Amino acid sequence: MLMLPLANATYRILRFLIASRERYTASPVSVFQMSAIKLTLSSMASFVTEVLASSGKLEKEDLSGKISKMSRKVEDTKEEVCDMMNKRYSDFLPSLQGSEELMVQVDEVSKEMDGLKNCIESEVSLKLSISQTEYAKLKQQLEKNTVIITMLGHLKEFHSAMEEFNKALQEKKYVDAANELERARAGVDSLKGWKSSQLPLLSALSSELTVQRENLIYHLGDEGKRLVIWKYQPAGMKSFLKVELNLSHACSKDSEAKPPALLCCVLQALAIQGDLQHKIKLFSQVLLKTVLKPLVMYPSLSVRVAEQPGEGTIMALQCLEESHNEKSTPSQVYSKVLLVLRTLHSHLLDVSIGDRKLSAILGELIWEEISRCIIHECLIYSIPTNSSQLEKYNTVIKETEEFEKSLKEMEYLQGDSTELLKYARDVNCHFATKKCKDVIVAARKLMTSKMHNTIKITSDYNLRLPKLPAPASELKVKQGSTKDEITMENTKQLSAWSLCLPACRISESVQQLMELALGTLCEAVGSSTQWYVSVPGDSAVFCGSPTENLLKFPHLAAIQHNNCMYLAHHLLTLGHHFRAHLPQPLSEGITTFVDMVPGFRKLGAQCFLAQMNVQRAELLERLSTAHNFCNLDDEDNYIAASKAVRQVIHQLKQLGTVWQDVLPVSIYCKAMGNLLNTAITEVLAKIMMLEDISSEDGEHLHTLCQTIVEEGPLVFIPLAEENKNKKYQEEVPLYVRKWTTFKELVIVLRANLQEIVDRWADGKGPLASEFSSLELKNLIRALFQNTERRAVALTKIK
Template identity: 70%
Template sequence: MASFVTEVLASSGKLEKEDLAGKICKISRRVEDTKEAVCDMINKRYKEFLPSLQASEELMDQVDKVSREMDVLKDCIDNEVQQNIHCSLAEYAKVKQQLEKNTIILTMLGHLKEFHNAMEDFSKAFADNRYVDAAKLLEQAQLSVDSLKTWKSSELPLLRTLGSELIVQRENFIYHLGAEWKRLAIWKLPSSKEPTNPRWSLKTELKLTLSCGKDGDPGCPAHLSSILQALAMQGDLHYKIKLFSQVLLKNMLRPLIVHRGLSVRVTDNSDGPTLTVEHLDAELQPDRSSPSQVYTKLLLVLRTLHSHLLDMSVGEKKLSAILGEMIWEELSHCIIHECLVYSIPTKSSQLENYNAVIKETEEFESSLKEMQYLQSDSTDLLKYAKDVNCHFASKKCKDVIVAARKLMTSKMHNTVRIKPETRLTLPKLPAQGSEAPGRQQKMSSEEEVRLDGHQQLSSRTLCLPVCRISESVQQLMELAFNTQREAVGSSVQCALQLFFTVRNIFQLFYDVVPTYHKENLLKFPHLAAIQHNNCMYLAHHLLILGHSFRPHMPPPLSDGIATFVDMVPGFRKLGAQCFLAQLNTQKAELLERLSTARNFSNLEDEENYNAASKAVRQVIHQLKQLGIVWQDVLPVNIYCKAMGSLLNTAISEVMAKIMLLEDISSEDGEHLHTLCQTLIVEGPLVFVPLAEESKNSVYQEEVPLFVKRWMTFKELVIVLRANLQEIVNRWAEGKGPLAMEFSGPEMKSLVRALFQNTERRALALAKIK
């Protein structure tokens, strides 16, 4: 045991692997022996109860020695073996680092070899016009350069040279492909940058020439495909097609859509077809092209391009699909706004004929799908064509509003006469249910409507009074009736649009006319009267316009919402306000003229009398002039009320000034009587509403009905020349005609001004109570 441990401890230097293993085996055997001895001792100690104290002590000593030898061996292993392990790891790491460096160098050399081989093969493929192979080889060379750049330790000056060479070769390759592309489609364009007229596009020409392969075979599909594939691999194909699509739209497709006189001619040549824009007639026609014409011209261009250039697949798509994605949105927008929008019918009766346009649009899109220009099943173009009812209504509404506004801003003084026999005439409407055909016809002025089989309405029912209205307003009403007529039999949406457009017409009139003609309505009495009649004319028709068409409208218009009655009060008020504003202006002018009469005092003075006489004459002249302006315009009753109101203002002002006089001499009384008598004689003459009216005297006799203070004024004139007894008699103790017009204090004041203070005057005043 001691010699074994001593031998282990005496060892120095490296421990051989075999020696160490042998020593471990020996220790293991000693451990096993000891383990058996311990087990045997324990067995005897606790099982056989044999006293063996001496043997146990010897055995314990043996265990302690083996344990000490194990600790020594362990320390030796920790010191010697661990030291050698660290040395081995350092050597292994150094060798590994050297190996990795060598591997990197070998990899870089491999990439350099791949780049060189790729560039050599590229030059051969390029020279042989194998463009797809050349493009792939350029990609391989690029991958090799990229791989070299990824190594951090590969900062070689050679990389810059390789990158520059690759860029030069790629740009040269792309330039050559671009030249090949230009030979495929050769444009001849006008010199001007912006088109000013249709003839600008007549110089446009597109020549399609298929590039030849190495064998000189023109039109070789494989060679053409090789060019396109190479352009796509270089990322330049979409850019080339985008430029081509922009030129195609601007110089050929759009002019063919916009100008009816332009067409396209295809000429087949040995090296490819040529598309030339030409005009159909000697003079270019300004009208818009029909959808059929546009579709025919566009398909001719697109089919030619498809068959000679675009029927090639690049990746998963054909060139026609790529071009279609680029041009379809703008092309369809141009077709809609430059062609389809002008083909929308202007009358509902023409809507059925529009089905042909819808069918042509479907066939046009179907042809585009066959050539793969178009991929989507639902397009704005076809949707627009199918929504013809909505577009018809929108176009109709727009045209109606524009026409209505033009009428509203036209001259108002061009008038038409509304005669007594004029009746509201309704357009022919479709029959409702079992209605008799005769109910569809226009109502004549001789027709009478019977009620309960016995009573009948007057022949003047639904007739306007005799007056004059603006010709533009009559045309406006006809426009509203015709628009309502278009709504009959239309779709619900179309009918609603047209109905509310008619309402917008009247609302526009309500807002525009008073503002646009504001100054003239205040300045010219003639126009104010016409505007009054216009408003009353529109209000009259609005009463029954909705009711007349409601049974023929689709729901919900037929359920009661198709009415214009709510607008009637507004138009009546508008007309009344306009005319009342003019009446107030005329009243102000009358009062201004009477203000120059010097209060009708001291008429003994010739100057004062002349001033008062001039003021009265001016009032009469103003009323006569207004009568001339209004007598053929306003209805009779309105005319009489208006003139009566103005005359009443004048005589009320005269009476007020006379009643304020405190002293009226006999001569002054005569002068006042003369002036007032002038008003009494000439005032009724203004009540001549119609020149050809045979009953003008009737209106003159009814002056007290229109002039509120006419009888009061006449009584005042009588008093100015009467004596005290006549005044007392006409007073008749408060029951006479004089008492009906004047109060007691007013009469007493007038008597005191006319007569001197005598007993007779005092007696007369006492009788006036």
Template identity: 70%
Template sequence: MASFVTEVLASSGKLEKEDLSSKISKLSRKVDETKEEVCNMINKKYNEFLPSMQGAEELMVQVDDVSKNINVLKNCIEKEVRQNLHVAVTEYAELKQQLEKNTTIIGVLGQLQQFDSAMEEYHRALQEKKYTVAATQLEKARGSVDALKAWKGCELQLLRALSAELTIQRENLIYHLGDEWQRLAVWKLPPTKELTSADSFLKTELHLNSRGQKEEAEESGASPLLASVLQSLAIQGQLRHKIKLFGQVLLKYVLKPLITYPSLHVDLMDVPGQGTILSFQSAETTSEHPSPSQVYTKVLTVLKALHANLLDVSVGEKKVSRVLGGLIWEEMSDCIIRECLLYSIPANSSQLEQYSVVIKETEEFEKTLRDMQYLTGDSTDLLKYARNVNCHFASKKCQDVIVAARNLMTSEIHNTVKITPDSKLTLPKLPNPGAGDKSKQQETGMKKASLTENTVTLENEKQLGCRTLCLPVCRISESVQQLMELALHTLSEAVGSSNQCASQLFYTVRNIFQLFYDVVPTYHKENLLKFPHLAAIHHNNCLFIAHHLLTLGHQFRHHLPKPLSDGTATFVDLVPGFRRLGAECFLAQMRAQKAEMLERLSTARNFANLDIEENYSAASKAVRQVIHQLKRLGTVWQDVLPVNIYCKAMGTLLNTAITEMITKILMLEDISTEDGDHLHTLCQTIIDEGPLVFIPLPEENKNRKYQEEVPVYVRKWMTFKELSVVLQANLQDIVDRWADGKGPLALEFSPNEVKSLIRALFQNTERRAIALTKIK
């Protein structure tokens, strides 16, 4: 083969006749011989010291000849051999490219053949309703088209035609599968607009026809239609979409109504040759929400029927029931929690032990669903919710308590009950915190014994009365009394509960009072400013709450779990705020009453020139209005406020009125005899009728001594009485009541004020001058 190539190349003029390999070998031998001779020469020249100039020149000529031959051979290789190698590589590449093109064409033809075969098999299987085979062949055809798209040399027009045909046939298959699916599960649904009550769902029906079609398939020897349809949908990627749509309708029209309405019940009817019909029936019930056992029974009835007639088919590694369960479980369990379990949480802690039945029913419900492969995994939100009943009980209880408290806070204030020192809130019976611990009891007994032995007799052996620290007689809102009873009941629920539950309930009670502090003054703001009666009741309400908050935490602290029992359970920090809240409300009402009283007195024309009938009428009217205002306040406050607060309030208002009159009268520069008589009459009206507002109620005669001591509550009362005396007295009487600065007049007025009164009442005479000199 090599000689043939050599001859061909030599005949074309590309190589010399002499073979290159033989030349190279000859040159190699020549080089070796020359090298040996050179070495011998050098050895002789330098070692043996034999001159050999002639031999050296001959050797140089031989070296030059060898070098020339090497250069000639090198040029030959560079020009001819490399050129021929490039040509050979180019020809090889062209041959390889042609081979690849032929291979590609053969591959395209093979894929076209596979596509055509798959489509023919697809059409045959579709006509015979072998949907699984049809879907498989369609996927093979898709694979062929995808392979053709990967080859760049394939014609674009051909690909478009194949892709269009593939799309058309895929849609055709999906249409047939959808049609078969609709025949397997036929819905009869009520109009959406009518879904307002349980009765509107009675029109819902679901016909499951897979059993009848399965019998037909077995008689004809064909494969089961249901499995074929579901597997075909899975191959085409449409199974999840179909099951999702089915699950949405199932939730909306079947499962959620069964969970929400206790009167709805499911009815299953088997029809020979057709399948199963699922429909609703209505039963009378008084329950607003179904019990968990009812819900679980109804839901399982539906899901078992679906599993037996429609979903008990394996597609790949999992069943269709698992697909449906994964799509509807979250929404269905949330509906069960929201519409059923939420309302099954006990209202009292004594019923918590009975809730274990619901937990067991929930476990069995989920176990049945796992057996049918609707559920996977061990832990679900539904079971977690049922097991966490203590927390939900506390949350529900807290929510109910807050709602009830807020309703009480926004109710009317004026419905009142009377509080007496003997009034007591009913405290629930609490267990003995040390019961069952003998060592603690013995230790406590030893401590008590040692304290008894070491007790030192106090000098003052008097003990506090039984009514010490009791609330005085007053009236509070009935809603506030109910609010305090609600707090006591909530705290009693915390006793014996878990740590988390007890903490939630305790802090809910604190939130009740904080809510009262924020809501009541804002919600009733206008009425508290407008009506003195309500302001007084609100003041009492705040004092009532503050009074009970002092001991409320102490009463329950030792019965609550840690850390509440270590001192955290207290309400004492809320007491100052409630006292301040009640005081501020009542003081605001007092300021409003004072302003109203001063406004009325401002119409008295400064009590000047009362000899003019018009001026005296205005002054008399102003005084009568003040008396009327005091009497009106007395009527609404006397039976509401505690006695001491009532007396202080009325005394303060009366003191405001007489202080204003004293100031106006002292400012007068000229008081005629007639003016003095009129002023005395007005003052005497106040003196006679003012103390009447302090007269006690018939059942409070024992407090008369506090209420009749008007000077104790009206700071300017004696000053006002002295002024009334001065307005009718002569000069000598005034001087006698002054008594050199030691008389009753001197105790109430300063020398300048007395002198000013004398100058205004009496003319400038020698007697007046003498009297003035005695006032010092």
């Protein structure tokens, strides 16, 4: 069988190829080795020619013999080729200078093998049908030989590609070098596809391919560093002044500004090797961090572009005079960013990589971040704070459109709509949001100011409402009205004192808060209505103001009460004043703030009532030290009771001093009356519980109660400017419910039995209207001894 030696020869060729490898800097092999390889290939060629010449009259034995002979020669050729490849790529021995001739002869042998194969398939197979099985085996053996020849072709392709790669790399033809390296890679990939390929040879070739690729990348990086030079020290604003980018004009002979030819070759070679995206990404990160973002964030930074004859273009950051503006204007930012990107486009990025420009690749990497930076560091601060400035903002929108148009012309941007332009065009929404935030911040600042800085609100106080143009609907009504209708309307008008605030004191910050609300409403007239809701927000901030100190200080509690009532008072009519001047749908009756009025009133009332409860508890605590007003003939008990009464009077006077100039007169009188009523009710209850009151105790009780009667009404004395109306002191019984009862008790404590019976007057006298018969009888039993006169008096109390 001829297949066995031919298979063995094939195996030895593969084993030899696997072990072969050589560097490209090796020296040639000996002439003797070259001659041997040539002789072997010549013999193979003669043999194939002889077989083909006798193809028409071959016999089975002759064909088998010749195939066997050819297999031996193929084996010899394989050993020679593998020996040469092993010495060149694996053992690092001197290479054969005439390896090209060897590869040509390999090609010729391959062609002869193809002819022999065709001969067997066409003529020989038909004529030798008897030996069809053996000829099929011969055909299989020839196919194996064909595989070997194909592998040798791939090795030849790899070798020639690497030779061309070295040559192109030395001549700095980087695009050709990258293409040849890819051709070599394709040869290795083809060898990996054959199952008969052996790993050691593939590993050696793959390793060589990796080494040469890294060699190419190193050369490309070295060239790039000479053509594009960064100098920067990113560690603060001052370090940005040291940022510099040098774009060399090496190999660029034209005077016109464009990327140099060498740089284009470097970039294209990087793209072929698949490393360009990574390099551009690193470049974009440095560009954003050291150039573009600082230009947006710092108004004092600018760009300086200088042409150096014969060297290149230098782009650096410089500091102008210190800017008084905290943020750059959009036009300043756009001009600086465009100058940087135009310079890069002219000297670096105007290069086509496949079907895309390099500027488009860079734009995809930087646009999202730089547009976000421009929005948050520039555009957000350019939003107007006043509705009258909204029309001027159209200039910013046009500048943004021109900015993006320029970027699209240089292919940094793709598409029609971007977040930057969308943000600039949506100015009404951003203006509303900014206005709301500013108003809320201003309101919060007012609410955190000191409450005790107050102003006096007089009875003729009116809120200074702005003058607004009469709405068209009202003009039509007035024009159609007759004089009689107008006269009738005037006769139905309310009094000038209707819905007026009572005289009191409010916090100055609350008045400023209301003026802020008025200003906000004036801004809303004829403007965007999205921020109209900030007016309730002003007041909502007030509702959330801290109240923990209000229970400690009566003065602050009274001011808080007045503040809430002041806001509630103006919220009743504020929406009606502006409703007709607001755009739809606010003018349809949904703009009133009446729904907030109960909340403010409740807040003010709760605050003041809590303070009232604190004061009431203090009064009762002071009276609890009076030992229930019993046994006052004991000096210690009398001193304690007298002290308790004096403390109650003192507390009421102190509250009067604090509240009298703050609260409205009616509220003040009701509050003081309520507290005084609490005190005398407690004294009444303690005295009525006594079962035995001696004459000395009665005298002491009368003295204490008389003190309350005399000094209690003094807390109702009006202020100097209120002397024209002193009815408040005269109307003490209106505010102190138990006042008349207490005064009757004082009379009873010093009266005799007949006087008591006379004031009872058969249930019709003043005593009868304040005390029940049982209460008065108990009081008489406690005051008088059990005598017939007392019994007669008790019988008259019915």
